Amino acid sequence: MEQKKQDMTQIENGLSAEEIKNLINCAFSAREHAYCPYSGFAVGAALLAKNNVVYSGCNIESASYSPTNCAERTAFFKAVSEGVREFRAIAIVGGRKEKGKKEVEYCAPCGVCRQVMQEFCQKEFLIILAKDEEKYEIHTLGELLPCGFGGTNLLL
Numbered sequence: 001m002e003q004k005k006q007d008m009t010q011i012e013n014g015l016s017a018e019e020i021k022n023l024i025n026c027a028f029s030a031r032e033h034a035y036c037p038y039s040g041f042a043v044g045a046a047l048l049a050k051n052n053v054v055y056s057g058c059n060i061e062s063a064s065y066s067p068t069n070c071a072e073r074t075a076f077f078k079a080v081s082e083g084v085r086e087f088r089a090i091a092i093v094g095g096r097k098e099k100g101k102k103e104v105e106y107c108a109p110c111g112v113c114r115q116v117m118q119e120f121c122q123k124e125f126l127i128i129l130a131k132d133e134e135k136y137e138i139h140t141l142g143e144l145l146p147c148g149f150g151g152t153n154l155l156l
């Protein structure tokens, strides 16, 4: 569902309207750095840690394909590599990069990125899929990765 009333968003999701707007803008800025010469599909992500620092990321492709990294995992790995492992939300913006066209479509995280989120986040972790500052959807990790396999499965 599309969240248009930002005061409702604040109450329902624990993020302020300002935090959501800031994350979406950071994701768009990160998207500018996307390295996607093969697919032309540019993605930006902005990950809000519990310490309120935002870690941004873009997708980075490789000519041999398998080393390619998604924007979401770039953001997570930047944060984790700096000792940060607790997160509140991530904003994701993505779409084909066409000259003169700024608009993007809702871009949901791939399965691999959802699994990385599962490693560090609770089911309540918020995933914001945005077209712009005004048009966005908010999902939880529990919605996007139900019955996910995680560390607790191995530690029981």
Ligand SMILES: [Zn+2]
Pocket (backbone or CB within 6 Å): 070, 071, 072, 073, 109, 110, 111, 112, 113, 114
């Ligand atoms: Zn991914």
